[in-house]
Amino acid sequence: MSKQIVRPYGDTTGDGMVQVSFTLPVGHDKRAEGAAVQLANKMGIDPAMVVHAKPMGDGFTFFVVYGRVNHLVDLNVVQVVERDFALLSAKDVNTVIKQRLRRKLSVVGACIGTDAHTVGIDAILNVKGIAGEKGLEYYRELKVTNMGAQVSVPELVETARAERADAVLVSQVVTQRDAHLHNTREMSAAFREAMPAGRRPLLIVGGPRFDETMTDELGVDRIFGRGTTPGEVASYLVHALITKRKAMA
Missing domain, CATH: 3.40.50.280 (Cobalamin-binding domain)
Structure with a gap:
C-alpha cells in the first residue's frame, strides 16, 4: 500500500501552516507574547506569530498563534472507528x-x-x-x-x-x-x-x-x-x- 502523505494547508497546498489557540497564566504584555511564541516553537511551530492576544481576567491571556510545522501525516496509518452497522430509517x-x-x-x-x-x-x-x-x-x-x-x-x-x-x-x-x-x-x-x-x-x-x-x-x-x-x-x-x-x- 503506497503512502498517502499530507501536510497542513494554510495559504498554499502543502505549506504546513497551522493555527492554534491556548491560554497562559500570565498577564497580557510583551513578555507574555514572547512566552506564547516560545511555547509554539516547542510545539514544532517555527516560525510562529501571535495573531491575537486578549486578557482573560486577572493574570491570564488567551492567544492565537499562526505558523509553519514540518510534520507529515500518512493517511494509511490513521486509526478510526468505522461504522459497522447499517443505517436504518x-x-x-x-x-x-x-x-x-x-x-x-x-x-x-x-x-x-x-x-x-x-x-x-x-x-x-x-x-x-x-x-x-x-x-x-x-x-x-x-x-x-x-x-x-x-x-x-x-x-x-x-x-x-x-x-x-x-x-x-x-x-x-x-x-x-x-x-x-x-x-x-x-x-x-x-x-x-x-x-x-x-x-x-x-x-x-x-x-x-x-x-x-x-x-x-x-x-x-x-x-x-x-x-x-x-x-x-x-x-x-x-x-x-x-x-x-x-x-x-
Missing part, C-alpha cells in the same frame, strides 16, 4: 424491533455527575431531535426515559433496573480534569457490580471530547462523538441488541 427500526424483539426497546438517558449540559442528550432523545431529524422519542417501538442533568450514578442504575433498560445512553460535555472519563468509568463499574453480565444494559456514551477507540478502557459498549444523529444511535441499538445477538444465537 425510523420505519425500518420500528419494524425490526416489533418483529424480532416483540416488545418495546427500553432506553434510559442522562447526563451524569455535575454535568448540566443536556443539549446533547436532548438532541438524541427528544422528539424534536436535531437538524430536522427526529429523536428517539419519535420511534414508536422505543420506550425512552430521559432523566435529564446532574444524575448520580446510583440513580441511573436504579432507574435502568426499574425501567428494564435494554440500553443506557449517557452524554458528557463537561471535560475539565477528565471528568467525562472518571464519570464513565464510575458508571460502567457500578453497572458491572449491580447487574450480572447477561442482564446488564448496553452502555453507550457520547460527547465532543471522547475518543471513540476507548470503549474497552472505559468499560462501555460504544462511544459516539461529534455529529452523531438520532438515526445512527437507533440503528446501532437495533444492530447490537437484535441483529448481532440473533446472528450469534
Whole structure:
C-alpha cells in the first residue's frame, strides 16, 4: 500500500501552516507574547506569530498563534472507528424491533455527575431531535426515559433496573480534569457490580471530547462523538441488541 502523505494547508497546498489557540497564566504584555511564541516553537511551530492576544481576567491571556510545522501525516496509518452497522430509517427500526424483539426497546438517558449540559442528550432523545431529524422519542417501538442533568450514578442504575433498560445512553460535555472519563468509568463499574453480565444494559456514551477507540478502557459498549444523529444511535441499538445477538444465537 503506497503512502498517502499530507501536510497542513494554510495559504498554499502543502505549506504546513497551522493555527492554534491556548491560554497562559500570565498577564497580557510583551513578555507574555514572547512566552506564547516560545511555547509554539516547542510545539514544532517555527516560525510562529501571535495573531491575537486578549486578557482573560486577572493574570491570564488567551492567544492565537499562526505558523509553519514540518510534520507529515500518512493517511494509511490513521486509526478510526468505522461504522459497522447499517443505517436504518425510523420505519425500518420500528419494524425490526416489533418483529424480532416483540416488545418495546427500553432506553434510559442522562447526563451524569455535575454535568448540566443536556443539549446533547436532548438532541438524541427528544422528539424534536436535531437538524430536522427526529429523536428517539419519535420511534414508536422505543420506550425512552430521559432523566435529564446532574444524575448520580446510583440513580441511573436504579432507574435502568426499574425501567428494564435494554440500553443506557449517557452524554458528557463537561471535560475539565477528565471528568467525562472518571464519570464513565464510575458508571460502567457500578453497572458491572449491580447487574450480572447477561442482564446488564448496553452502555453507550457520547460527547465532543471522547475518543471513540476507548470503549474497552472505559468499560462501555460504544462511544459516539461529534455529529452523531438520532438515526445512527437507533440503528446501532437495533444492530447490537437484535441483529448481532440473533446472528450469534
